[in-house]
Amino acid sequence: MFQKYDVIVVGAGHAGCEAAAAAANMGSKVLLITMNMQTIAQMSCNPAMGGIAKGQIVREIDALGGYSGIVTDKSMIQFRMLNKSKGPAMWSPRAQSDRMLFASTWREMLEATPNIDFYQDMVNELIIENGVAKGVITGLGHKIHSDAVVLTNGTFLNGVIHIGEKNFGGGRVAEKAATGITEQLVSLGFESARLKTGTPPRIDGRSLDYSKMEEQKGDEEMVGFSYEPIEKLAASNQKSCWVTYTSSEVHEILRTGFENSPMYQGRIKGSGPRYCPSIEDKINRFAERERHQLFVEPEGWNTVEIYVNGFSTSLAEEVQLKALRQVPGFENCKMFRPGYAIEYDFFPPTQLTVSLETKRIKKLFFAGQINGTTGYEEAACQGLMAGINAHLAVKNEQPLVLKRSEAYIGVLIDDLINKGTDEPYRMFTSRAEFRTLLRQDNADIRLTEISYRLGLASQQRMERVLEKIEKVKEVKSVLNSTAIEPAESDEFLKGVSSSPLVSRQKAAQLLLRPNIDLKEMISSIPSLAEKLNGYSAEVLEQAEIQMKYDTYIEKEKELVGKMNQLENLAIPENFNYDKLVSLSNEARQKFMKIQPRTLGQASRISGVNPSDVQILMVYMGR
Incomplete structure (x- = not known):
């Protein structure tokens, strides 16, 4: 019934969709298997893409030939560039999306991509031969063979949903959990653990009083995410979001549900996301605060459904509703469905190589929440990299590895494989030590050439980037050579409260x-x-940033140069660390477990000291 495929991708969430698209666009014959064809690229939680550091990731995905930026631009209902009051390294694009349009656009783009086949079924076993992934076995008993497998199971691996005292199996509300894969991988020697995430209640927007909330409009400039010339939503047509707040009364009502809370009664064992906590977590951890901000977000153009961002909860349904009705604007709210927590299996990502291939099983790749991450953007970029590297592995070519100095994607993967995570990992600008170089505005300049070499970016896209670089040089040249007379600048400088020129001065x-x-x-x-x-x-902004932040950019480039000296010192494969008696016991254990490829990677492993790295350097004759 089934042909043999180059790559099988299991799961059609954000990671799976990007993995399938990347491998297929590079020339692999791909089968995308999902338990439900109607939920491809589902926005399981908030109807938004981007945000702090996440927006940078989406722009990097786009520059590397992924689809997330294009889909977001085509489905957005509001756009905002966050952190504009700070320096450009902190600017982060964020868009509210139409949830249904986002998913349907993704599916249309996948169906229009040659080399992708689809099949609806559960995968509950992998075909492993001599330590190599050779395909999958589905719930209906089909054996489907391939040369590589990418697992992107999201929250479905032995997923359990919690609402108050009720709990039941599921990977999302009204969707069944996936079973079998965890058990098989553990039997093969993999380590697994449990994590928890959650989602807020969905509300009928017709039952809200927006006059009691603060309106939050979109930007007047629609920058978007994709570097492709996609027609953007007109700024004047954007839908507004709204802001309201909890209160001490709301918190008191929520506390009445704690005695039946699955979190406080110990029924949930997995760690929850530190940076996106449930409302019950917030009022416990920040007991001194009398209120917490809630973002009231529309789910799309043609629906009244509202997402209450900031009110993630697993308390009993009646407690959720009673507490919400004390929130300004929510006095008469009607609930479409309650918030819930979901607990699921993940595999600590120190079991992966830099290409996201597992160390125990060749040609088997993990991407997304199976690696302990949280967020669409983090999942999508892992899917993209896993899809690229699965294709390259099938072709017996070297994997694509992005350095920490090249992309936020490189930071994320490096963090995961070297440090692991015992709570859902989320990307922040603070995690990137070279964030002045890794801005959202220059992702195309940084990454399009890599994408072009892989066959993901078109010749036309590459030429646009080269033209942009050339035009930026021209603008900088004009600014460096044009002298401004005091008389022609006086009025302008006065208007921005800057002192007048006393003599001619270069525009730069x-x-x-x-x-x-x-x-x-x-x-x-x-x-x-x-x-x-x-x-x-776009060109003027790029030239301005490069000129204003030149000193900082050059300083970071110097640091990158020093770091790359360690990155370029390769450690032999299967290196015997036991013979280095001077190493600390922790460093030896970590090196043997993670098997770093370079001294740079070794230096970033949690628990490894500078003296341990120096011992390695001395042994290697450095």
Whole structure:
């Protein structure tokens, strides 16, 4: 019934969709298996993409030829660039999406991608031959063979849903859990553990009083995520979100449900997400706070359903509703469905190599929540990398490994495989030591060439990036060579509360002053307007950032150069650490478990000291 495939991808969430698209676009024949064809690319939790550090990841996915940015741009109902009051390293795009349009657009794009077949069934066993993944066995008993397998099981592996004292098996509400795979992998020597995540109640928007909430509109400039020329939503057509707050009364009602809470009664064993805690977690951990912010987010264009961001909970349904009705604007709210917690299996990611291939089984890759991460964006980028590397493994080519200095994606994977995680991992800008280099605005400049070499980015896309780089150089050249006269700049400088020029000054020097914006400079100073009026906003912004932050960028490049000295020192495969008697016991155990490829990777393993790395360096003649 089934042909043999190059790559089988198990699970069609954000990780699985990106994995299937990447492998197929590189030329692999791919089978995407999902338990429900109607929930491909489902936004299981909030109807939004991007945010702090996550927006950078989506732009990197796009630059590498993934689909998440394109789908988000086509389905967004609101766009905001977060952290604009801070430096560009912190700017993070975020979009509210139409939940149903997002999923249908993803499915349409996958169906339009040559080389992808689909099949609806549960996978409950892997075909393993001589330590190599050779396919899967489905719930209906089908044996489907392949040269590589990518597991992206999300929250479905032995998933259990909790609402108050009720609990039942499921990977999402109204969807059954996946069984068999965990048990098989554990029998093969893999280590597994449990994690927990949760989701808030969904509310009927017709029952809310928005006059009691703060309106949160979208930006007037629709930057979006994809570097492709996709027609964006008109700024004036965006849907608003709203902000309201809990209160001490709300907290008191919630506390009445604690005695039957699955979390406090010990029925949930898995660790929950530190940076996206449940509302009961918040009022316990931050008992001194009298209120917590809630974001009231529409689920789409053609629905009244509302997502209550910030009110994730697993308390009893009646407690959830009673507490919500004390929130301003929610006095008469009607609930579509309650919030719930979900507990599921994951595999600590120190069991993976840098390519996301498992160490125990060749040609078997893990991506997404199976690795202990949380969030669509973190899952999608892992799926992309796993799909790319599954294809390369099938072709017996070297894997694609992004360094920490090249992409947030590189930071995420490096963190996971070296440090592991015992709670759902979430990306933040603070995790990236080279965040001035890894900005959302330059992801195309950083990564498109890699994507082009892999065959994921088109010639046209590569040419657009080269043209952008050239035009940025032209703008910088104009700014460095154009002298501004005091008379033509006086009015502009006065308007931005900056001291007037006493003599001619190069435009580049003027741009370095605080509160000076390049676009405003061009529109106010005739000699600049004459030379720079034809350049796009994207090019002008890139030139401005490069010039204003040149010192910081160069300093980070120097640090990258020093770090790369360690990254380029390879450790022999199957190195015997027992003969290094000077190593600390912890370092020896960690090195033997993780088997770092380079001294740089060895230096970042949790529990390894600088002296341990020096011992390795001395032994290797460095």
